[in-house]
Amino acid sequence: MSVYKNIKKVTTNTLQKMKQEGEKISMLTAYDYSFARLIDQAGMDVILVGDSAGNVMAGHETTVTVTLEQMIYHAQCVVRAVNRALIVVDLPFGSYQSNSEIALASAIRVMKETGCHAVKMEGGEEIAESVQKIVKAGIPVMGHVGLTPQSIYKFGTYTVRAKEEEEAATLKKDVQILQDAGCFAVVLEKIPAKLSAEVTASLRIPTIGIGAGAYCDGQVLVMHDMLGINNEFNPRFLRKYVQLATQIDEALRQYIQDVKSLQFPNEQESY
Numbered sequence: 126m127s128v129y130k131n132i133k134k135v136t137t138n139t140l141q142k143m144k145q146e147g148e149k150i151s152m153l154t155a156y157d158y159s160f161a162r163l164i165d166q167a168g169m170d171v172i173l174v175g176d177s178a179g180n181v182m183a184g185h186e187t188t189v190t191v192t193l194e195q196m197i198y199h200a201q202c203v204v205r206a207v208n209r210a211l212i213v214v215d216l217p218f219g220s221y222q223s224n225s226e227i228a229l230a231s232a233i234r235v236m237k238e239t240g241c242h243a244v245k246m247e248g249g250e251e252i253a254e255s256v257q258k259i260v261k262a263g264i265p266v267m268g269h270v271g272l273t274p275q276s277i278y279k280f281g282t283y284t285v286r287a288k289e290e291e292e293a294a295t296l297k298k299d300v301q302i303l304q305d306a307g308c309f310a311v312v313l314e315k316i317p318a319k320l321s322a323e324v325t326a327s328l329r330i331p332t333i334g335i336g337a338g339a340y341c342d343g344q345v346l347v348m349h350d351m352l353g354i355n356n357e358f359n360p361r362f363l364r365k366y367v368q369l370a371t372q373i374d375e376a377l378r379q380y381i382q383d384v385k386s387l388q389f390p391n392e393q394e395s396y
């Protein structure tokens with residue numbers, strides 16, 4: 126049983142202690158008030174307002190088109206619902222890659238306009254200067270390496286990253302740089318479990334895995350994926366805890382049938 130279950134507010138310090146004490150960190154994405162409320166009430170440690178909003182909320186093929194304004198809107202909706210979880214918001218593509226001044230300005234906007242607790246950025250050595258500047262300004266930063274969807278057009282595919290020694294060595298170097306730059310945690314996306322075990326053991330800060338095996342300090346999934354909202358998305362790493370697509374479809378068809386057959390509303394449902 127979790128010793129952190131009754132903690133009033135999860136902070137970056139809480140996550141650090143969880144790593145030290147071997148308690149796994151639970152993290153899930155959210156983009157709106159109603160789901161964020163359920164997720165927080167269930168006791169999730171971290172809620173990520175991910176730029177996967179571009180996929181699951183807006184229907185885009187990639188996260189590349191997501192804007193800072195869109196992230197701010199989703200984060201505002203989530204922040205209103207959450208009492209306990211640490212809320213991390215993705216800085217979207219184009220809001221931090223140009224230079225560290227722009228990165229800091231984007232991070233400040235997100236913090237001031239949403240009331241969230243931290244930002245997340247994709248990349249390794251190339252974002253270290255920006256991470257340093259943002260952390261120095263008092264904003265906690267979560268890193269994200271391995272498969273980084275904002276660079277999908279550079280990689281060309283969503284397959285497992287860092288399978289080869291050279292890419293694995295770069296990743297190992299990158300996470301050390303991110304830790305030294307001040308990141309409080311790092312997401313490892315779609316890398317071999319053996320590599321994530323090595324990386325997790327080598328870092329003081331917690332690692333949060335998605336498709337990175339069981340040895341990370343925590344796990345993250347996209348809410349729509351683990352709730353089974355999309356029948357067509359079935360990667361190996363994904364566990365669907367419920368098949369909501371099927372249940373929602375049944376409910377919708379029943380409603381249509383009830384309306385057409387005058388079964389809804391009945392007398393008790395009328396004034």
Ligand code: KIV
Nearest residue numbers: 154175176177312345
């Ligand atoms: O945007 C997102 O949902 C993410 C997670 C997949 C880690 O970055």
